[in-house]
Amino acid sequence: MSELTDLENLDLLTAHFHEGCKLNCIQKLGLEEEHFVLHDGTGRSVTYYEPGGVEEILGELAERFPKVVKSEGHLIGCSNNDYSVSLEPAAQIEISIAPRESIACIMEIYRSFRDAMEQVLSKRGAHLTAAGYQPKDRVADLPLIPKMRYEYMDRYFQLVDTRGRNMMRGTASTQISVDYRSESDFIQKIRCAYLIMPAIRLLTDNAPVFEGRPSSDRLIRARIWEHVDADRCGIIPGLFDDSFGFESYARYIWNVPPIFLPTPEGPVYTGKKRVCDLFADSVMTEDDVEHVLSMVFPDVRLKHYVEIRGADAMPEKYIAAYLALIKGIFFHSSAVQAILDEFSHIRESDLTAADHALMRGGFDAKIYGMPADKLIDRLFLLARHGLTEEENALLDPFRELVQQKKTLAETLPIPE
16 A cells, blocks of 8 residues: 555545535535335335336426436436435435525425425325335335445445345435534534434434334334444544544545445446555545545535434424524534533443433433433524524424424324
8 A cells, every 4th residue: 555645545535525615605504305205005115117116207207307317227316406306225215405595495495396296196196205214115125226336235235234225225314414614613513413413313203114014113213324334324433532623534434445436337346445445556536535425324424514314204394393403503603512512521422322212212211311302402492593583483393292202203194
């Protein structure tokens, strides 16, 4: 391994993160929401290849879009200036909305997507639903879409732990991204996001079914992600170290196996070789950087933004509530700092312990020694100061869950 090449690539990764700093720009939120496509009546998944399946559904939807994406000759995505539509491994449909400052604008775009999907799906006897896990099907019965990325991931995850297939085929999430202004701002925001992650998991817990059977287990998605691949999931090593920053994250990426590498001839499976092994004697291109960054799945991920990944997929009013919570906290440095100050004693093991406590006790459990409902009420109070009256009202569906001490999985009907 060339030490010079090693340092050059680490510098490239670190520089990429510096390029993501948005010094004086208006802060914006990005939203990604995943959905299952289900048959009316049975609630079974609509698969990609079946007659009238997701490939045909996406094909009809794409007629309205200026751009389409294909893989191996098959349609797998489309986009316009407001949002893109893509497919997750088992044909879950994801909308990614271009970053916006206004929650109302984001939700208006989301509703336009749902309306467009409804027009296509209704005549096919199908519908979208947002939940944390497949409501009727077992993952063994769900085929992957035609994308070699997912074939390679599926192969790799079977070698490293037990729940990769469940994650890829069975789960759906809500992800929100926030901007960072500087390296220090990134450090504060990623630590804050990790600190409130147990509360986010509980508030958005929306998986009442596991492998086709009703389940009373809490935080099913979190349980699954714990057993996908410890090298690339969960908590970023050294998160609370004094030296943590862009270079720390770059070194984390540098030591993770990317599973495969894109080449002009197509993707090549690389197995357990790490990024540092694969680029020991060559300098990474910008495309290489983008790829390796996309192949890690920590609870909070860094690209040119901070991506908060812990929430289950959920219905519209709860998406709006989640956007309001994130905006109220992360758009105001005083709220972020208050959380960092209040929980300055917390370490990585405490984050995991809080998740496990919530899995056992739900709202009756404690987060960092504080009753879960009290800590979440504290977050609502901090968020409130950074929101308009109208935005603050969006938090009401979450407030009702806390008052009832019930999760979405315990409150909403099982999707059909």
